[in-house]
Amino acid sequence: MKKNITVDDVKKIASLAHINVNDEEAQKYAQQIAAILSYIEKLDEVDTTGIEFKSQTDLKNVFREDIAKNSLKQEDVLKNRKERSKGGSLVISSVL
């Protein structure tokens, strides 16, 4: 099964990720993504009949008790963007 990735597919994915992609780039990425997908499609060759869905680990029910511990210090949280914070909040351009 060969997946055909169109320019529109790329633009849709880009818009979901809020990334600007122009036509030229979209063309290039469409080919690259198609190549990646066809590589992964090798997995389709494996016969999985009768094999149940399985987690990547045999572990089950790994829980924490409900105990609150110390978090990061606010100054450490803001360390990398001091100039873009206000009263402890991170500041970004308006998303409204």
Added chain:
Amino acid sequence: MDSNYELIIGLEVHVQSKTKSKMFCSCDANYFNAAPNSHVCPVCFGLPGALPVPNKRAIELCIKTALALNCKINQNTKFDRKNYFYPDLPKGFQISQYDQPIGYEGYIDIETKEGKKRIGITRIHQEEDTGKSIHSNGETLLDYNKSGVPLIEIVSEPDFRTKEEVTAYCKRLRQIVRYLSVSTADMEKGEMRFELNMSLRKRGESTLPKYKVEVKNIASISVLEKVIDYEFKRQSEILDNGELPQQETRGLVDMSGQTVSQRTKENEADYRYFPEPDIPLIEISQDMIEQIRAEMVELPQAKKDRYVKEYNIDADTAEAIITDSATYVTFENMIAGLSPNYIVEIAKWYTGDYFSLVNNKERHSGFLDSMLVDIVKMVVDKKITRANAKEVLEISYTQGSKPEEVVEQKGFEIVSDTGAIAEIVEKVIANNPKAVEDAQKNPNAAMFLVGQAMRELKGQADAQTVKDMVLEKISK
């Protein structure tokens, strides 16, 4: 709403669970009034190497809610990633549940003017809350203290046909999660939020409409009611013009209920749900379910029905008592071990005179709930009159005085000595020959004589006893 159209509504309700720590990390979940970004860690931000580990208590609370809403439990469950890109979600995905929610196929019975109605619950699942964003002056301020706080999502079937049903459901649901101590569900703090799915169809039609309008982020029941009114008007106008309202997500303009179209949101496929690879599968054992079931308290509707059936309390009084845990616990403590004739009276006094004192007067520290019981017992046992009992209650409530002492000081004790009453009744009869003659022809006229006797007794006698005695004596 008198109209050619009928409402079709389904609700998604989000409730923050009351845990000490967040859903997948040990950050303090009580973020209220905390300094911005002081309750965050690498797990909240999804930094490389961070490993989310589910909060056992939160899972238990979700199962408890599912059981309370009569849901089946998915004993094999898991978490999934819901991918979307928005600044209030630093990881780029929300950990939620996709195809194996903890609870499914449940219901809540609500009460309407037309009687009981069953609202189907499609699913209940566990997820995490997002951060808080404040938009001002062309900037967005982000505080991630709320991100990762456990959030239970309760999805209903499109079973609501009136605004009143929606309100009754939301209030009952809030009451249930509070009874269970799952959530404080304080809407002013955003602990309970609503998403409305609404469309209209012509009365008499039975299929679901071909469109659905979704309104997100509704923070209170009163705003939800206003949104329903606004959308009803908006959608009926479009339908009146022979058009079909657009299937879309709309946002609130302000608290007035007005909505505006939002740019097209992602479709379900765009969320690219996939199993959360960092959290192993979860198996909910029957033992765990039974243990949680054993922890459950009697739920509001069951309690109300029991009060009505077992104690003969009327429905409105019962509803007032089951309002919240504190109110019913006080009541149940008061009536413990008492016989039913006292209980029904206590219910009336508790929700009537006592509630009114609570709302209007300062409670004296010396007042005990057992004093209300003492007073009501005196009324039922005909030791004091109702009118005097009200006064005793107010004095005890505001001054902390013992009811028996108030009764004694005020001389409120009813004359129960039938000999003394008989003496006065005879005197009244002797002094009013004309009234006696009237009363012998028309028993209703005997009330004059009863009144006279009560006046002589200064009101401290049981009116029924006096009346019986008057009727007996004049009939001779």
